[in-house]
Amino acid sequence: MSGPVSTIDAPLGTAEASRVAPPEVEISAAREAMVGAIRVRRSLPRRERRTVGAWCFADHMGPASVTETASVDIGPHPHTGLHTVTWLLEGEVLHHDSLGSEQVIRPGQLNLMTAGHGVAHSEEATGTYRGHLHGVQLWVAQPEATRHGPAAFEHHPELPRIQLGHSEATILVGTFCGRTSPARADTPLVGVDAVLQAGTTDWPLEAQFEHALLVLEGAIDLEGQPVEAGHLAYLGQGRQALALRTDSQAQLLLLGGEPFAEPILMWWNFVARNRAEVEAATREWNAQTPRFGSVASPLARIPAPQVPAGLRG
Numbered sequence: 001m002s003g004p005v006s007t008i009d010a011p012l013g014t015a016e017a018s019r020v021a022p023p024e025v026e027i028s029a030a031r032e033a034m035v036g037a038i039r040v041r042r043s044l045p046r047r048e049r050r051t052v053g054a055w056c057f058a059d060h061m062g063p064a065s066v067t068e069t070a071s072v073d074i075g076p077h078p079h080t081g082l083h084t085v086t087w088l089l090e091g092e093v094l095h096h097d098s099l100g101s102e103q104v105i106r107p108g109q110l111n112l113m114t115a116g117h118g119v120a121h122s123e124e125a126t127g128t129y130r131g132h133l134h135g136v137q138l139w140v141a142q143p144e145a146t147r148h149g150p151a152a153f154e155h156h157p158e159l160p161r162i163q164l165g166h167s168e169a170t171i172l173v174g175t176f177c178g179r180t181s182p183a184r185a186d187t188p189l190v191g192v193d194a195v196l197q198a199g200t201t202d203w204p205l206e207a208q209f210e211h212a213l214l215v216l217e218g219a220i221d222l223e224g225q226p227v228e229a230g231h232l233a234y235l236g237q238g239r240q241a242l243a244l245r246t247d248s249q250a251q252l253l254l255l256g257g258e259p260f261a262e263p264i265l266m267w268w269n270f271v272a273r274n275r276a277e278v279e280a281a282t283r284e285w286n287a288q289t290p291r292f293g294s295v296a297s298p299l300a301r302i303p304a305p306q307v308p309a310g311l312r313g
């Protein structure tokens with residue numbers, strides 16, 4: 001359900017490593033885009049913020065109405081060097097991939113696909129669902145140790161949940177408040193969905209991590225600064241705790257991790273290290289070599305665009 005990274009999201013250039021900041025608040029607006037018939041708000045990557053830990057892409061989709069003619073319908077496309085993490089608040093999406101996986105995802109469940117050297121997938125309407133579609137798709141950059149490895153797919157129907165003051169948290173990835181998600185993480189990482197009720201909530205944080213908040217619904221007060229839906233609040237590294245206040249119900253994601261030390265180059269659906277890798281992946285997908293396999297989807301395959309001249313590395 002996520003669209004490809006383009007020059008609008010971040011300037012072309014060479015591969016970059018995470019630019020870590022001290023524990024200050026840095027708020028950036030998402031860019032709106034259409035992915036198929038669905039409106040998305042892209043919070044990562046942005047010019048001012050490329051990564052948070054190994055989190056390197058965040059699309060907030062909808063809420064949008066699903067009808068017979070308007071739904072998520074993303075045909076087969078490839079990925080390299082990343083995990084896709086899909087989390088729905090409303091609706092349902094059918095996943096097909098080149099490993100042979102066929103999985104409907106629903107709210108409260110997590111899909112995590114590992115691309116490694118190469119995978120392809122489609123994200124489709126189930127055909128029977130009517131109502132709202134609302135969710136996020138995140139990408140996590142894989143480290144050198146696993147990014148050339150095999151593809152994989154995980155579906156987690158149950159995730160740990162905790163009540164913490166005025167918030168109810170679901171642990172998507174990593175460990176939060178002593179509870180650990182079963183989802184794969186190749187680098188130290190955390191991802192938490194939280195529904196906040198009116199009041200103040202104090203969260204413990206891992207000080208070695210950098211963190212960010214992505215507000216999905218409502219608005220929060222972060223150390224005196226309002227953060228509304230569609231905004232990413234980067235929190236920097238070195239915090240042991242965080243105080244959040246809301247006047248009414250809000251929902252957000254906490255994303256964090258050890259700053260990702262490897263310089264990455266993102267283009268289209270690929271997370272790479274240099275231009276030659278992007279060109280090879282583009283060429284092999286378009287030539288339909290066995291690298292990316294095939295996807296049992298009724299939708300048309302999406303060809304890779306030409307690699308722009310300005311992409312270096």
Ligand code: MN
Binds near residue numbers: 121269
């Ligand atoms: Mn995809």
